[in-house]
Amino acid sequence: MAKYVVTVVVAALALTWLLAGAAVKHPRADFVFVNRGTIATLDPAAMSWMQDIRLALTVWEGLYSYHPVTTEPIPATSLPAQVSPDGRTYTFRIRPEARWSNGDPVTAHDFAYAWRRAVEPGTSADYAFFFNLIDGVEAYVAWRYENVERISRLPANQRFAERDMHLREADPRWQSVGISVIDAKTLRVTLKRPVAYFLDLCAFSIFLPVHRQSIERFKVVGDTGLIYYDEQWTKPYNTHFNGPFVMTEWLFRRSIKLERNPHYWDRQAVKLSTIQMLDVEDANTAWLMYSAGAVDWLSSLDMDYAPELIRRSGSPLPGALNGPNSRRGATPTRRDIHAFPAFGTYFYNFNCEPKLPDGTDNPWHDRRVRQAFALAVDKQQLVDRVIRRGNLPADTFIPPRSIPNYPAVEGLGCDPVRARELLAQAGWTDMSNFPIVEVLFNTGFNHGQIAEAICKMWETNLGVRTAIRGIEVKLFREDKKNARYVVCRASWYGDYGDPTTFLEMFQSENGNNDSHFRDRTFDDMLDEAERQPTPDMWPNSPWPSDSWSTKPCRCCHSTTTSTSSRWTPIASPICTLPRG
Amino acid sequence: MIRRIGSRLVQAPLILWAVYTIAFVMVVSVPGNPFEHEGGRNLSPVIEMGLRQRYGMEDNWQFYWRYLTGLLHGDLGQSLHYRDWTCNQIVRHSLPVSAALGSLALLIALFAGVGLGVIGAVRRHTVWDYLTLGVAVVGISVPTFVIGAGLLILLAVWVRLFPPGGWGTPAQLVLPAVTLALPFMAYIARLTRLGMIDVLSSDFLRTARAKGLSESQVVLKHALRVAFLPVLSFLGPAAAAVLTGSFVIEKVFNVPGLGLHFVNGVINRDQMLILAAVTVYAGLIVLFNLLVDIAYTWLDPRISAEAI
Numbered sequence: 001m002a003k004y005v006v007t008v009v010v011a012a013l014a015l016t017w018l019l020a021g022a023a024v025k026h027p028r029a030d031f032v033f034v035n036r037g038t039i040a041t042l043d044p045a046a047m048s049w050m051q052d053i054r055l056a057l058t059v060w061e062g063l064y065s066y067h068p069v070t071t072e073p074i075p076a077t078s079l080p081a082q083v084s085p086d087g088r089t090y091t092f093r094i095r096p097e098a099r100w101s102n103g104d105p106v107t108a109h110d111f112a113y114a115w116r117r118a119v120e121p122g123t124s125a126d127y128a129f130f131f132n133l134i135d136g137v138e139a140y141v142a143w144r145y146e147n148v149e150r151i152s153r154l155p156a157n158q159r160f161a162e163r164d165m166h167l168r169e170a171d172p173r174w175q176s177v178g179i180s181v182i183d184a185k186t187l188r189v190t191l192k193r194p195v196a197y198f199l200d201l202c203a204f205s206i207f208l209p210v211h212r213q214s215i216e217r218f219k220v221v222g223d224t225g226l227i228y229y230d231e232q233w234t235k236p237y238n239t240h241f242n243g244p245f246v247m248t249e250w251l252f253r254r255s256i257k258l259e260r261n262p263h264y265w266d267r268q269a270v271k272l273s274t275i276q277m278l279d280v281e282d283a284n285t286a287w288l289m290y291s292a293g294a295v296d297w298l299s300s301l302d303m304d305y306a307p308e309l310i311r312r313s314g315s316p317l318p319g320a321l322n323g324p325n326s327r328r329g330a331t332p333t334r335r336d337i338h339a340f341p342a343f344g345t346y347f348y349n350f351n352c353e354p355k356l357p358d359g360t361d362n363p364w365h366d367r368r369v370r371q372a373f374a375l376a377v378d379k380q381q382l383v384d385r386v387i388r389r390g391n392l393p394a395d396t397f398i399p400p401r402s403i404p405n406y407p408a409v410e411g412l413g414c415d416p417v418r419a420r421e422l423l424a425q426a427g428w429t430d431m432s433n434f435p436i437v438e439v440l441f442n443t444g445f446n447h448g449q450i451a452e453a454i455c456k457m458w459e460t461n462l463g464v465r466t467a468i469r470g471i472e473v474k475l476f477r478e479d480k481k482n483a484r485y486v487v488c489r490a491s492w493y494g495d496y497g498d499p500t501t502f503l504e505m506f507q508s509e510n511g512n513n514d515s516h517f518r519d520r521t522f523d524d525m526l527d528e529a530e531r532q533p534t535p536d537m538w539p540n541s542p543w544p545s546d547s548w549s550t551k552p553c554r555c556c557h558s559t560t561t562s563t564s565s566r567w568t569p570i571a572s573p574i575c576t577l578p579r580g
Numbered sequence: 581m582i583r584r585i586g587s588r589l590v591q592a593p594l595i596l597w598a599v600y601t602i603a604f605v606m607v608v609s610v611p612g613n614p615f616e617h618e619g620g621r622n623l624s625p626v627i628e629m630g631l632r633q634r635y636g637m638e639d640n641w642q643f644y645w646r647y648l649t650g651l652l653h654g655d656l657g658q659s660l661h662y663r664d665w666t667c668n669q670i671v672r673h674s675l676p677v678s679a680a681l682g683s684l685a686l687l688i689a690l691f692a693g694v695g696l697g698v699i700g701a702v703r704r705h706t707v708w709d710y711l712t713l714g715v716a717v718v719g720i721s722v723p724t725f726v727i728g729a730g731l732l733i734l735l736a737v738w739v740r741l742f743p744p745g746g747w748g749t750p751a752q753l754v755l756p757a758v759t760l761a762l763p764f765m766a767y768i769a770r771l772t773r774l775g776m777i778d779v780l781s782s783d784f785l786r787t788a789r790a791k792g793l794s795e796s797q798v799v800l801k802h803a804l805r806v807a808f809l810p811v812l813s814f815l816g817p818a819a820a821a822v823l824t825g826s827f828v829i830e831k832v833f834n835v836p837g838l839g840l841h842f843v844n845g846v847i848n849r850d851q852m853l854i855l856a857a858v859t860v861y862a863g864l865i866v867l868f869n870l871l872v873d874i875a876y877t878w879l880d881p882r883i884s885a886e887a888i
Binding site: 049286481491 | 611616747
């Protein structure tokens with residue numbers, strides 16, 4: 001019997017050993033960090049998650065990149081761009097010393113190729129619309145989509161001939177688009193109109209170059225004319241990089257290893273030779289790993305006890321924690337915790353349709369009612385007592401002073417008296433007939449607590465009856481998108497340094513206009529504003545707050561929290577990118 | 581017996597097909613769009629069209645047949661959430677991890693559980709008995725995420741004996757395996773103790789003692805053999821549960837196993853990954869059942885193959 005037991009144990013342990021692949025022990029990387037959230041894709045054209053973008057900007061480099069402290073666009077692979085006097089033509093001269101990690105020179109063709117790939121219907125990129133600013137791209141993309149759809153409706157035996165004819169026509173059409181390769185090192189971009197933030201966009205992930213020769217091998221042409229790429233091309237052994245680091249190993253949901261790129265043009269500035277990015281599903285585990293010293297930096301702190309850590313941090317945040325209402329502990333004990341403003345806002349959408357989902361008249365169709373509800377929320381209380389992560393209370397939709405040249409707008413503060421006056425003006429003197437205010441949110445984080453606090457404020461300040469309903473995030477997204485709600489929580493992060501990145505979501509036809517707000521004047525004002533080179537030249541700037549800023553009820557501006565790195569010389573690509 | 585196994589082999593693809601079909605119907609009827617992100621921009625209709633065409637998911641019939649054809653060729657499809665990975669790659673990365681962790685946990689549970697059970701039974705109504713009872717109660721009633729986090733704080737953060745989660749080194753295997761083993765160990769300990777108490781008063785043990793065997797020989801050689809039988813029948817389901825991964829353990833200890841995909845696949849509406857995970861799991865169960873059938877007839881000739 002004992003012999004059997006020993007045999008079984010030894011066999012089982014050996015099997016375990018084998019399966020765990022445990023024998024090899026790697027040396028610790030110079031810098032180990034936890035990138036919150038699993039990488040969804042490393043295709044720079046298709047990505048839209050913060051963790052993906054953070055990694056992409058470490059291994060690839062665009063014409064411009066973000067300044068590590070100010071996030072201003074600075075020349076990177078390109079020398080400073082030459083802008084034509086009318087602000088429509090940008091000429092980029094690519095650095096002669098810019099090389100891919102295999103030694104190939106980075107050329108204008110790499111960018112032109114990557115950009116065309118990014119707008120192709122087969123890539124299905126969330127951010128492809130950025131390229132619509134470039135002359136002719138919107139028409140080209142629409143023409144491509146139209147034809148792919150047309151061919152997909154044809155019977156299978158006619159598809160191939162039609163497809164080949166369509167694709168033969170595609171190349172000459174693309175030539176007319178405002179992206180032209182002058183020579184191997186010169187790229188000229190012609191915009192539809194002057195765009196003040198175009199260089200800012202050039203640093204964004206979708207504008208990154210790809211190594212043409214290596215990705216071409218993965219190209220697939222579908223039978224409807226859809227061009228896509230086998231996603232395996234993003235694996236480290238299948239592609240090359242032009243950023244400060246190259247990816248050398250990618251273990252699914254475990255870790256990504258980066259090594260210094262020996263061919264990077266500014267390699268003297270790169271201090272680290274190896275970086276390891278760990279994939280940690282649970283925020284609490286990530287914190288324990290940081291506490292135990294296994295990790296040098298956490299990109300964000302999402303645990304329930306994060307407010308307590310932030311309270312101890314004494315972060316120099318211009319927000320609630322350091323304000324007059326702050327009840328912060330005496331001396332900061334966690335100097336390694338940082339909270340700083342992010343380029344985003346947490347807010348509530350009111351359904352703006354004339355009828356509510358249940359078919360009854362919608363009181364929030366009236367602007368005064370929306371204003372009243374916004375005025376009845378004490379945002380300072382909300383950030384101090386409920387959220388407690390050092391957020392700034394939000395009276396405006398755009399975080400104040402976050403966009404250069406855009407003047408601060410006076411928003412809607414907290415004024416219950418005026419709120420009741422506005423309701424009375426709208427005909428609501430007796431609130432007992434007012435429909436039940438149901439707040440819809442996705443469960444998780446602190447959305448439920450925030451909803452409860454806001455409902456309580458509405459009950460006290462306005463005398464309405466409220467209800468809260470938390471649902472799973474995917475269902476929430478569907479209800480929100482289709483305006484199947486009365487009031488719902490929302491948040492928005494800007495993508496580039498211009499007010500339109502926030503405001504356009506309230507244009508009538510915008511795909512992100514979840515409140516179904518429709519106002520011709522607002523649409524026209526924004527169209528007019530978009531034609532101006534910088535935000536301070538907008539008509540009626542700053543805009544009168546009650547003409548447009550009352551659509552959502554704003555709660556607070558977002559904050560990013562992270563730990564400091566144990567390393568003082570942080571390599572330039574590691575920037576938390578609060579405006580991703 | 582050959583006939584029995586033959587009919588099982590014929591049944592297996594039918595069972596798998598039925599499981600796939602039922603899973604498919606459930607996957608496509610659950611509301612929520614796999615291509616819609618959790619936050620940020622809404623999915624635009626043209627982009628959704630491109631993606632659906634790209635993955636062959638324009639309509640459910642097309643999706644059903646294309647995926648089924650893929651399955652027959654051993655292709656589990658492309659993950660819709662982890663876009664750079666095929667489901668084959670995901671299973672290949674995750675299943676060995678879960679299996680390694682599970683087999684080690686099962687081993688710990690078995691030896692510690694039987695040991696505690698024997699001590700509890702032999703030293704009945706002493707401090708030792710109550711101590712093993714205490715361990716068993718804690719193991720069964722305290723949820724693993726509490727024990728896991730507790731062990732991490734104690735042994736990885738305060739006393740830095742073990743690394744705080746992760747995967748790849750033997751040291752990283754210890755804490756998750758112990759945590760995963762604990763409830764199973766507790767159950768095995770109770771089963772062993774009960775079986776042992778029954779056996780200890782039986783006649784054949786008196787004979788064993790009378791012929792001059794030492795107490796340890798009596799207990800370990802004769803009594804345990806009988807008391808172990810209920811544990812053996814518990815090991816079957818326990819092994820299946822443990823080897824395919826545990827969502828909680830994998831989350832707390834940051835173990836890249838298969839368990840997480842069952843839950844995250846559904847949360848992300850990653851339809852391909854759900855189908856892949858379900859098919860793989862069903863395939864393993866069919867396989868294990870077949871092996872158990874064969875093992876039973878081989879181990880105990882009295883159980884005829886026809887009677888199973």
